[in-house]
Amino acid sequence: MQETQSPQSIESGLQRRGRYQRRSLEEKARIVARCAEPGASVAAVALAHGVNANLLRKWIERARQEAPPPRAAFLPVQVSPAAHALSASPGAYDGVVDVELGGARITLRGRVDPAVVSALIAGLRR
Template structure:
């Protein structure tokens, strides 16, 4: 297998072109558990940023329409939502409470925490968003 397509150029250095087979092999090496992209890039004489670009490009090509969030499918209950929309109130609550409003479909849940328990609220939100 060759990393470059074509013959080696003499003289001024040219941009290297890597075969699809080489790219697939290097990307597969990166997907092994516990493997560093930088280490794989170094072992193959590549820039780690270039290798990361190849990985992202392949992941986007493999993504199915159900995995890509679009306005038409964000209301679907079958899609796993990683983004939680948050509305920031322009004015502060008069009673100094933290108000969290969660929406999923037609269901809305409002949670009110006293400002004195802000750390507890943050811990609860971290656990909720795991």
């Protein structure tokens, strides 16, 4: 028969009840924030904090659902004189497109389809 323990507070903001740890919302938010840091691995963060990686992924998903929707932002655009004439295919242009967002930078050269640029920007925003 398994013996149950009464909830005990532990210094790091978690409680142990039986074999499970109950973490405060602040503690969960701090661990989820560590996953958003550049180069962070969910598995490594989970291991460092004694959390199952699948449970941490659930916390991350819940935090994304509860977060307010992102606000639209204006991005700086630099327009230079067109060096090439409009290409023959509709929606494609010859030239160079530099996209920089959130520390990531992508340069597209040659024929650039506006749908591809839209997809890249959407991907960088994630």
